[in-house]
Amino acid sequence: MRVGRIVARMVLPAVAGLAVLLAGVPAAAPAWAHSRLLGTNPADGTTVTSPVAAVRLTFDELVRADLSTVVVEDANQRRYADGPVQVLDHEMSQPVHPLGSGDYRVAWRAISADGHPVQGEFRFSVALPPGQEPAPPVQPAPPVEAAPVGATTTTPAGPDRRWWWVGGAVALVAVAAGLIRVRHGRAARTR
Structure with a gap:
């Protein structure tokens, strides 16, 4: 039961943070677009x-x-x-x-x-x-x-910024998973 609470305390904020991060992506989409x-x-x-x-x-x-x-x-x-x-x-x-x-x-x-x-x-x-x-x-x-x-073609002149968002989201999920694993390991040792 204790592990479930720890996971819930770690996963819910991570998921909420990821949702907030990804919610800003559609709003920034026009900045990625090129003239048509x-x-x-x-x-x-x-x-x-x-x-x-x-x-x-x-x-x-x-x-x-x-x-x-x-x-x-x-x-x-x-x-x-x-x-x-x-x-x-x-x-x-x-x-x-x-x-x-x-x-x-x-x-x-x-x-x-x-x-x-x-x-x-x-x-x-x-x-x-x-x-x-x-x-x-x-x-x-x-x-x-x-x-x-x-x-009509589009030729990028530099790196595409949307990959920074994707990379940030992946890094956030990886950090959250690492924290869950560390906490889960500590909880198992303290039993």
């Missing part, structure tokens, strides 16, 4: 029938201007950027030279507010009415590597 692309303008897979002055990407959280890139190119890998990427809060935009009718690929890379890069690409087409075709760009830019074809 919510939408683009022009939208992925659409055909635009009016001139495009800029390509816009909207994210679910703030993105940083430094090291964020947007590459807009046609089927011949001619680039259409007209100046640097502009970032304002959750929106990243790339002004472009006038786009003629055709298919375009946009490869982007954004730096989340937490410093982690996210990247992806999307495609759209332009179908301007006759007489609205712009003059071709004066000099095409040389091709450089952009984001790989496929879905």
